[in-house]
Amino acid sequence: MNILLDPTYQQMLFDGLAMTLFISVVVIVVSNILALPLAIYMQRPKGAFHRVIIGYSFFARAAPVLALLFALYYGLPRLGIYLEPVPSALIGLIFASTAYNLEFLRSGFESIPPGQLDAAKALGLRPFATYWKVMIPQAYRLAAPSLFSNAIQMVKGSSLASLVAIDELTAASTVIISETYKAIEVLLVVSVFYLVIAAAIIAFQYIYETKQSARRR
């Protein structure tokens, strides 16, 4: 375990952890922000972009995340677009994550009895108020478990960024392993970091769900 007391390696692991947290938070926040308007749009009578969104969602969920990251990392420079590795990986992960969140919210909205929309209309609620006060809270309550587990998936997905030249936690571990050959020690420490992040997300979920059930009473 001596290598883990080495300040250079400690620094590398903490820098990696910071990058993993940064990527995870950005991906989780942005993909949730993007998914909501798309899911609401899908509830409206068929519009021009329905097929585009369905196609996007199918493609983003059918392609492996790593293939998306490779497409941006190796593909964009071919088109003359030169992005730094971090924004390029963020785009790939957000692209994938948004599609999942969109589907979870969509099925959340679709599980709400359609009579509620009619009832809201009959009460004279405007469309905005109908969504804000009636539809969105219920859709989130139904989609919450899936959205939280997707958040954990995205933290795990951020480890793939190590394969497209980003120095996050997993990348830091491979560098240390190649210098010290202490794979098990390093990877177990890294696993504990990921476990703590996942536990934090599960704790958030628990808090959210207890608040929800308190509000319903």
Added chain:
Amino acid sequence: MEIALAWLPRLLVAAALTIGLSAVVFSLSAVFGLLLSLVHYGREKSWLRNGIEAFSAFFRSVPELVVLFLFFFGGPQVGIDFGPIGSTIIAFTLVGIAFDYQVFKGALKAVPFGQYEAGLALGLPKRVVFLRVLIPQILPLARKGWITYAIGTVKRMSIASAVSVSEILYVTKQGIAATNAPFTFLTLAVGLYILIVTPLLVFNERKPKQAVAR
């Protein structure tokens, strides 16, 4: 186009490897996931169940890539060389068991516990109650979650390219490096993944025959 045609045979071999590895991983995960979900069935407190839950939590929270490295780099450190394919099968199966265990556990909760007690009261051996009463009811209930995870398994197999398993994405990466035609190759790769996954998706959308626990 010519590049694509020249590389197609290698990509198809890679696709066969992806299918083979996925089949091994999701069969093993399903069998062991199901068995683990039946361990100490119905007991209020069980140290064994707590152990299984901890195992499941660990392998569901740690990235597949890290688990894969743990066997690929960690194996030789303790004198066992699992090799790229061996590490891939072990790592992905462990993660798969962790997920499938949750799926089957959820399905088992939907079957009233009284059925198990009734079976035992009728003098049926435990094994028969599990095989003829509980499992036939769990499988249709668990199918959706289980197949969804199986679809993910095919896609996650791409991660094995990191330890030079020559599955689809690994050959794709070689192709990109050799020809500098990233989009041709990535389009082919994603096309192959879609082809492999579509039958599973269609199967998953079909209405199950006996989805309701009686």
